[in-house]
Amino acid sequence: MLRTVYDPEIPVNIYDLGLIYRIELNDEATELTVDMTLTAPSCPAADFIMEDVRQKLETIPGLSRVDVNLVFEPEWTKDMMSEEARLELGFE
Numbered sequence: 516m517l518r519t520v521y522d523p524e525i526p527v528n529i530y531d532l533g534l535i536y537r538i539e540l541n542d543e544a545t546e547l548t549v550d551m552t553l554t555a556p557s558c559p560a561a562d563f564i565m566e567d568v569r570q571k572l573e574t575i576p577g578l579s580r581v582d583v584n585l586v587f588e589p590e591w592t593k594d595m596m597s598e599e600a601r602l603e604l605g606f607e
Contacts, residue, residue, distance in 0.1 A: 516575060517549075520567045523560050527603050529568070533595025536586060546580040547572055552591045561585070 517530040517538075529535060529551065537550035549568065553561055565583055572581045593606055601607045 516571050517568065519571060520564065522554065522558070522564055525554070525604070527596070527600045529564065531597040531600040533597070533600070534591065536589075545578060546582075547575070547578055548582045548584070550584045550586050552586055554591055556587055 517535055518528045520529045535551050539548045569581055569583050
């Protein structure tokens with residue numbers, strides 16, 4: 516589901532960009548917590564991306580709660596991107 520969320524300024528999904536730091540599902544599989552970051556703390560699309568993540572995760576059957584936390588530790592670097600993302604963006 517997270518691979519369907521894109522930063523509107525970058526043609527790569529947020530998962531392959533390495534913006535997802537933690538995905539945790541509780542023992543009952545009803546509560547999902549995601550820690551994520553942005554490519555820059557001042558990202559103008561931050562609200563849009565966070566809401567898109569929340570809305571898409573809330574469509575997963577069986578979940579009663581979805582928490583999306585914005586974190587900046589560790590600081591994101593292009594080394595966190597998947598090989599596919601680096602190729603797509605011309606970093607390899």
